[in-house]
Amino acid sequence: ETGVTQSPTHLIKTRGQQVTLRCSSQSGHNTVSWYQQALGQGPQFIFQYYREEENGRGNFPPRFSGLQFPNYSSELNVNALELDDSALYLCASSSHLEIGETQYFGPGTRLLVL
């Protein structure tokens, strides 16, 4: 069984640029959530996708957007990058959309905005 994978592992961008991060969910999982984790803090929920539709969103501006594909893989897009967007971006998948369902995380993408 393949776990959650993310690409790229590291990325350096400059302020104002756009970035796309990718996530492949664990085999058999149809729900994907994205989180932002600043250094020394717990993850912050960005949004969740279930069957290609956004199913919930945290306190992030519209320049954070996403997609989920028919194979349940997902993308996180961030436009007009700001210095504060520098963080570890985590993707998590779960087997179905149910409150209380365990989420399994990928290794993350480290984004540095200069």
Added chain:
Amino acid sequence: EDQVTQSPEALRLQEGESSSLNCSYTVSGLRGLFWYRQDPGKGPEFLFTLYSAGEEKEKERLKATLTKKESFLHITAPKPEDSATYLCAVQDDSNYQLIWGAGTKLIIKP
């Protein structure tokens, strides 16, 4: 508003010295409390899910317990490889998102 507070922020123990990490939470209706382990620069690794007060789960040297206001992660006779940040998260009955604490950084000295 849902809130999760973990204590202590950091904990240094000698190998074999047992201790407990605390996760206090405020949530309108708890649907799940999750413990994860995170190594530096990596994604969180799932440890336990607890659903109701009184529930306990064990895995190797770790044991998680849950009351109506807090959860404890007990570590018995820890080894240096147990060094990591331990994160606690809750999910309420109206929302799919996880609300996280800031974590406890555990360092086990040989």
